[in-house]
Amino acid sequence: MRKKFGIRQILLLVLILICLIVPTFVKTPYMLGIFVTTFYIGCGTLAWSVLGSLTGEISLGHAGFMGLGAYIGALLMNNKHITPWVGMLVAFVVVGLLAACLLAPCFVLSGPYFTLVTIAFAEAFRNLFTNWDYAGKGQGILVPLKEQGMYSMRWISKVPYYYIALIMLIVFYVILRKIDRSKLGYALKTIREDEETANAVGINPFKYKFIATFISAGLIAVVGVFYANYIGYINPDIMKQSQALNYVMPAIIGGIGSITGPLLGAIILTPLSEFLSATLSHIAGGLNLVVYAVIVIAVILFRPTGIMGWFDHSKFKKKMNDRFDAIDAKLFGKRG
Amino acid sequence: MKKKVVALTMAATMMASSLGLGGVTAYAAEDPIVIGAVYPMTGDLADSGKTMQQGIDMAVEEINEEGGVDGQEVKVIYGDSKGDSATGMTEAERLITQENVDVLIGCYQSGVTVTVAQIAEQYGVPLITANATSDALTSNGYKYFFRLAPTNMMFVRDMIDFIKETSEKGSNVAGKSVAVFTDNSEVGQQTCEWAKYWAEENGIEYLGEILYTSGAADLSSEVLQLKSMEADVVIADSYVSDAILFTKTLNEQGYKPNMVICKGNGFTEAAYLEGVGSLANGIVVATEFVVGSKGQEVTDKYLEKYGEDMNGHSAEAYTTAWVLIDAFKNIKAAGEEIERDSVRDELEAIKIDKSFSNGKEIILPYDTIAFEEDEFNGSPYLNQNLSATLTVTQIQGEKYVPIWPDDIAAEKLVYPAEYK
Numbered sequence: 001m002r003k004k005f006g007i008r009q010i011l012l013l014v015l016i017l018i019c020l021i022v023p024t025f026v027k028t029p030y031m032l033g034i035f036v037t038t039f040y041i042g043c044g045t046l047a048w049s050v051l052g053s054l055t056g057e058i059s060l061g062h063a064g065f066m067g068l069g070a071y072i073g074a075l076l077m078n079n080k081h082i083t084p085w086v087g088m089l090v091a092f093v094v095v096g097l098l099a100a101c102l103l104a105p106c107f108v109l110s111g112p113y114f115t116l117v118t119i120a121f122a123e124a125f126r127n128l129f130t131n132w133d134y135a136g137k138g139q140g141i142l143v144p145l146k147e148q149g150m151y152s153m154r155w156i157s158k159v160p161y162y163y164i165a166l167i168m169l170i171v172f173y174v175i176l177r178k179i180d181r182s183k184l185g186y187a188l189k190t191i192r193e194d195e196e197t198a199n200a201v202g203i204n205p206f207k208y209k210f211i212a213t214f215i216s217a218g219l220i221a222v223v224g225v226f227y228a229n230y231i232g233y234i235n236p237d238i239m240k241q242s243q244a245l246n247y248v249m250p251a252i253i254g255g256i257g258s259i260t261g262p263l264l265g266a267i268i269l270t271p272l273s274e275f276l277s278a279t280l281s282h283i284a285g286g287l288n289l290v291v292y293a294v295i296v297i298a299v300i301l302f303r304p305t306g307i308m309g310w311f312d313h314s315k316f317k318k319k320m321n322d323r324f325d326a327i328d329a330k331l332f333g334k335r336g
Numbered sequence: 337m338k339k340k341v342v343a344l345t346m347a348a349t350m351m352a353s354s355l356g357l358g359g360v361t362a363y364a365a366e367d368p369i370v371i372g373a374v375y376p377m378t379g380d381l382a383d384s385g386k387t388m389q390q391g392i393d394m395a396v397e398e399i400n401e402e403g404g405v406d407g408q409e410v411k412v413i414y415g416d417s418k419g420d421s422a423t424g425m426t427e428a429e430r431l432i433t434q435e436n437v438d439v440l441i442g443c444y445q446s447g448v449t450v451t452v453a454q455i456a457e458q459y460g461v462p463l464i465t466a467n468a469t470s471d472a473l474t475s476n477g478y479k480y481f482f483r484l485a486p487t488n489m490m491f492v493r494d495m496i497d498f499i500k501e502t503s504e505k506g507s508n509v510a511g512k513s514v515a516v517f518t519d520n521s522e523v524g525q526q527t528c529e530w531a532k533y534w535a536e537e538n539g540i541e542y543l544g545e546i547l548y549t550s551g552a553a554d555l556s557s558e559v560l561q562l563k564s565m566e567a568d569v570v571i572a573d574s575y576v577s578d579a580i581l582f583t584k585t586l587n588e589q590g591y592k593p594n595m596v597i598c599k600g601n602g603f604t605e606a607a608y609l610e611g612v613g614s615l616a617n618g619i620v621v622a623t624e625f626v627v628g629s630k631g632q633e634v635t636d637k638y639l640e641k642y643g644e645d646m647n648g649h650s651a652e653a654y655t656t657a658w659v660l661i662d663a664f665k666n667i668k669a670a671g672e673e674i675e676r677d678s679v680r681d682e683l684e685a686i687k688i689d690k691s692f693s694n695g696k697e698i699i700l701p702y703d704t705i706a707f708e709e710d711e712f713n714g715s716p717y718l719n720q721n722l723s724a725t726l727t728v729t730q731i732q733g734e735k736y737v738p739i740w741p742d743d744i745a746a747e748k749l750v751y752p753a754e755y756k
Contacts, residue, residue, distance in 0.1 A: 030430045037426065127549070130520045139472065139522040142450065145458070156458050231422050233451045235522065238421075277416060278430060288416075289378055 006328040019166055023159045032158040034274050036230065039165035040223055042266035044247040045254075046172045047219035049262040052251055054185060055212045056192030058115045060244045062220050064122025067239035068095045069221025070228035071129060074141045077152060077229075084153040088225045096218025100210050107209045110195075119241050126239035140235025143228055153229040161230050168226065169263075172219060176259045179215070188212055220247070253299050255306025264307055368404075368411040369664055369674050371396070371657070372431030374424055374442035374452055377416035380551065383576060383607050384444055384649060388467065389414065390642050391653030392441060399661045402694065406668040410661065413437060417448050424448035428455045437461065439679045441656055444649075446470030446522050453481045462680040466656035467649055470522055471530075474720040482683050482707045484656050485624065486724035488523060489712065491599050492530040492571075494726040495622045498740050499569050499597065500538050502749055509751050510594060515567035516545040517558070519578060527573045527599060533713070543567050550578055555585045563591040570595070576602035580611035587615050587755060594752035597728075600624055606644040609734055616731045618753025624648035624700060626729045626736045629744045631699030645736075651699055658692050659683075659705060665693050683707060684719065701727045701744065 026032055044066065051057045072094060073087035082090075099121075106117045130138045148154050155161065179185045187208045190198040195205050228234045237243075254265025272295070276288035303310045311317050373392055375385035396410050404410060413435045415427030424443060431437045432455070440456055440463040443449035449468040456463035457478045464482040465473070471487045486494075496514075503511025516531050518524035528545045535542040543565050548558045559582070562570065570593045574582055579602035586592070600623035602608060609616060625648045627635045634654070638646040646654070663682040664674055672678050688705040691697045698705060707719040728740035730749060737747045 028433045030426070030433045033426055033429055037422075127520075130549075131547075137522075138520050138525045139470070140447065140450075142454075142476075145454070227422075231425060231451060232454050233421060233447075235421070235447050237447060237521075274426070277427075278434075 006332065007324050016170070020163075023162050029158045032162055034271055036158060036161050036165045037274070038267060038270040039162075039169045040226055040230070041246055041250065041270050042169050042263055043165070043172045043226075044220055044223045045250045045262040045266045046169075046176050046259070047216055047223060048247040049251050049256070049259065050176065050179065050212050050216035050219065052216075052248065053256050053258065053262060054179065054188040054192065055209060057209070057212075058111075058248070059118040059216070060115055060241055060248065061118030061120075061122035062217070062247055063241065063243035064118075064125045064239045065095050065099050065217040066220045066224040066227065066243075066247075067122075067129070067234070067236070068098070068125060069224025070234045070238060071135055071141070071224075072221070073225030074143050074228040074234055075135065077143065078141060083151050084225050084229050088222045091221035091225050092218040095221035095224075096214040099217030100214040103213050104206070104210055107206055122239055122241060122244065126236045129236040129239065136235075138236060140233060140237075141228075143232050143234070145232065153226075154232070161226075164226065165230075168222070173259070173263060175215075175219075180259050184208065184211065249296070251306075253296060253306055255308030255310075255312075257305065258308050258312070261306050261308030268307070368409040370435060370437045371410065371412045371660060372415060372428070372435060372437030372440045372442075373412055374415040374417050374428050374431065374440065374448070375444055376419040376448075377414065379419045380577060381419045381444060381575065383605055384602075385416075387605065387647060387649045388444065388653040390638070391466075391646070391650035391655075392657045394638060394641065395654045395657030395661065398694075405661060405664040405674075408664075408668075408674075410664070412441075417443065417445075417452075419445060419448065421448050421451045425451040425455055428452040429459075432456070432459050432461050438674055438676055439464065439660060441466060441653070441660070443468055446473060449473055453478055456480050460680075461676050462683055464656055464660065464683065466652040469526075471526060471715060471717075472522075474717045475715050477716075477718055479719075480680055482719045482721075484659065484705065484721045484724070485652055486726060487717075487720065488526040488599075489530050490724060491622060491726060492527060492534050494728070495571060495597050495599070496531070496534040496538055496540065498620075498622070498728045499595075500540065502740070503568075506749070506751065509749070510568040511540065513541040513543050513567050514569045514571055515543040515562060515565045516571045516573070517562050517582065518545065518547060518571075518573040519550040519575070520547040521550055523601075524573055527571070531571055548578070550575055552578065552581070555581050556589060559585045559589050559591060563589065568594065569597060571597055571599075572603070573599040574602045576605040576607050576611075579603045579605075579608055583608075583612040583615050583619070592753065592755055595620060596753065597622060600648045600726075604647040604649070604736070606647065609731070614734055614756055616755075617734065618731065618750055618755055620728060620730045620739075620749070620753075621736065622726045622728050623736070624724075624726060625651035626727050626738050628746055629701060629727055629738045631697060634696065634699050655698065655700055655705070658696075659686065659688065662686065662688060662693050701725055701741075 048062050051059050069091035072091040073084045076082040076087045077084055102121055106114060129135050145154055187203045190203055191205050191208060198205055250265030250269045251262035253269055255261025273292055276291050280288040375388055376382055377385050392412055396412050399410050413431060415431050417424035417427055440461055443452050443465055444467050446468045449465055453463055457480050462480045467485050469485055469488045471489050474483050499511045503509045514535050516528050518527050532542045546558050546562045548555055597620040600621060603621045604623045627645045635646045663679060663686050667674050667678050667682050684707060690703050702723050702725045704723045705721055708722050709718050710722055727738050729736040730739050732747060732750060738744050739747055739749050
């Protein structure tokens with residue numbers, strides 16, 4: 001059945017419109033900053049979930065790939081004066097290929113073994129960059145604010161970053177939706193469920209995992225280029241494994257099995273952690289982290305499939321669907 | 337359904353109240369002067385963050401007990417950097433735009449300070465760092481960035497001076513060659529660069545460096561490599577957890593260098609001696625401050641208040657807060673309002689000689705504080721407290737004892753180090 005324009009699409013458009021006009025109401029850079037962080041973490045989570053959700057290969061090395069992207073963007077801009085927009089493309093292709101080629105021999109590994117390899121690669125990159133003169137060694141690279149504007153992707157104001165991050169998020173989500181419903185998506189999910197069966201029905205796991213790694217690492221490298229320009233300073237610490245958790249946690253909380261889950265997780269977790277640290281951390285140091293951890297543990301304990309995992313099977317969803325259908329029927333009449 | 341409505345309302349109220357709290361803008365005359373401070377309050381550097389917080393808190397308490405700056409109370413609001421650059425930046429932004437701070441103190445790690453300094457410059461908020469030692473920080477030409485702490489260059493300069501002087505004076509002390517043991521972070525790499533530079537300047541052989549990754553679980557192979565270099569003096573620079581592991585590994589591997597001289601940093605945190613105990617006896621530490629050299633009254637008070645000795649970090653944080661207080665007083669005396677720009681201008685002009693306005697002497701080993709501009713070995717310094725110098729101490733009987741420069745020395749250098 002082909003979907004037609006209905007109340008769901010209208011709601012989505014309204015949501016996007018609201019997002020577009022947020023900067024006219026939210027003036028404080030701090031609040032805008034939280035939006036930007038939420039968006040780019042969301043992008044990172046989506047990129048991660050191409051491997052993590054669709055293919056079922058848990059990577060903890062994505063901070064490394066993001067860092068690589070960030071370095072490519074910053075080095076191109078600082079040393080060759082090539083705009084970060086081109087940097088994004090270069091980072092996508094180079095990091096995607098590099099990650100796919102490096103990880104290709106490891107596709108035979110599964111589960112935790114694959115995860116360990118990804119950690120090792122990220123760590124190797126971090127060590128490389130801490131000792132590489134051209135990349136500023138451990139001191140990292142400052143992306144100076146000398147020239148502002150579209151070409152250098154550098155502004156004092158947060159508003160341009162807000163829109164870039166928002167558009168990036170929408171684009172990433174659309175890409176993921178497309179993949180999810182394409183032959184590629186079905187192949188990846190088949191591999192996730194049972195690699196043997198996939199092989200038997202003519203899906204080459206190696207080929208598809210290669211493609212998935214390419215897309216996943218490439219996309220997060222694009223986020224890296226954005227990060228470098230937004231924060232204005234990068235050092236090898238951004239490749240730490242703990243940074244990778246920024247992108248994995250939202251997926252686990254939101255629900256690993258789908259595309260919407262990771263996105264939802266990012267939208268909930270980032271503001272939550274900011275809110276807690278702004279309100280609780282001065283009462284007692286670390287209190288915010290305790291509360292945050294309790295919330296995360298509670299979700300994992302009681303909803304191990306994540307928020308979307310719960311939602312997909314809940315009565316609430318069914319009710320909402322029924323109600324939307326009723327509104328659709330009223331607005332557009334019966335459909336065949 | 338009802339439950340859901342209640343929950344939603346609660347969530348909405350929470351959001352609204354948080355937004356409302358942040359949106360305070362108009363200040364009456366009796367509103368406090370607000371200092372924002374960005375430090376790692378959580379994570380593996382929380383120990384150090386807490387130390388600096390205590391120093392600032394004590395200074396601010398003192399001024400408020402005196403009745404504030406010309407009747408105006410001073411207040412500190414803290415931001416938690418979690419030891420991460422991006423978080424530090426968000427927190428600095430929160431303090432600047434939501435809490436409306438007049439001035440920022442901050443950042444322990446140089447990597448976090450870089451991003452916060454950038455933000456401070458953008459918003460035109462003066463930022464003064466008490467502890468970040470990376471030389472590059474004061475060479476960006478930032479007009480709103482000030483530094484009290486001696487830089488890495490100054491640290492290593494004084495350490496090598498000490499090695500040279502003691503080896504020339506004491507016939508049994510060997511100081512012909514040095515090797516560096518440090519982490520491969522920004523600060524560590526600078527320590528290596530300057531050690532090489534100063535060693536060569538002073539005719540000491542520089543054998544090379546052993547680098548490790550901060551937070552490593554094991555340092556055995558690194559320590560063995562260091563042992564094989566057979567340096568007369570080992571120069572070390574580590575954060576506290578690495579410093580503990582390093583000292584323990586020296587013992588496990590049976591390597592007893594005749595002299596290890598460390599950059600304050602992790603080796604002066606209270607947790608360090610607790611962690612290694614008598615194994616540290618004999619280790620030489622160059623630090624910004626040591627109890628027993630100056631300011632007995634202040635250190636006694638600190639010990640009584642927090643149950644631990646004041647160290648370089650807390651002494652610097654304490655002094656930085658007092659520099660700010662004196663700057664506030666000067667602005668008031670000139671009949672101006674305390675604002676971001678007036679604070680910046682005052683910091684640029686301020687010169688503190690021997691003692692602060694309340695009559696207490698500067699407790700750090702130098703007598704003048706002023707933020708000056710200079711150029712050194714090709715790298716520029718702007719708004720750097722260039723008169724900063726260091727004290728060299730040795731851990732003797734599980735205590736830091738000042739041994740250099742001679743005028744504040746309480747004991748003589750124990751050589752070779754005993755490690756027991």
